[in-house]
Amino acid sequence: MAPPCRVFPASQLESEIQVDSGCARKGGPVDLAACELFSLLQYECQIDRPEIAESPVRCWPVQRWFRRCRDKKGAFMVETTAWEASHKNG
Template sequence: MTPPCRVFPASQLESEIQVNDDGRRRKGGKIDLSACELLSMVQYECKIDHPEASGSPVRCWPVQRWFRRCRDNRGAFTVETTMWEGKTLPVEAEKASKTS
């Protein structure tokens, strides 16, 4: 079973990543989220048009998700930043999406 995840608004992400999973302040100084490596992944959301009918078409739409790989004194950790990245992606995000 996976450990429970803390839930908070995207606007608090920068302050929330300053604390590790144990609730302790990360060692090595303040983490600058915008300086962390940007990664992307495409997943698909699919729906069956008429689930009760055999052979009904399945329609899928791509869902772009963004992550940042950061480091503290204990090593690397990854944070999903999809909502934090906002509508206008930085230039590095556009480059990452073309290479992913």
Template structure:
């Protein structure tokens, strides 16, 4: 069974990444999420038009997902940043820079 995932808004990702899965503060200093290596992956979301008909068309749409590979004293770890990347780009486009102040 997979471990439970913590759920929080994208705006809290930079703070959440400072803590390990078991709730301990990461060793090696503050993690700068925007400095971590960026990766992407395309997955597909598909729907069957009429599931009750055997030869019904299947329609699929690409879903772009983004990840960052960061480093702490224990090694590297991956963080999905899809929503965070989108909110970061929106803040940069509207000139707010992501600052809540």
């Protein structure tokens, strides 16, 4: 079973990625805005009336954003969806 994920607000993401397994990342601070940006499109679906066998299923796209950063240990991925939204205008 995977270890539990820590939950924190998007405003703390830049400081949270500076730590790896409780220790400062090797190679100095990571500039999140300079990391390579990737996107992933997923879908959230809902059955209109689940009690009816032929009920329509409706789906909506959900765009998610990730950054691939590097430290001395190599590359690591960070989901930045909420952070990207809060940093759109600088």
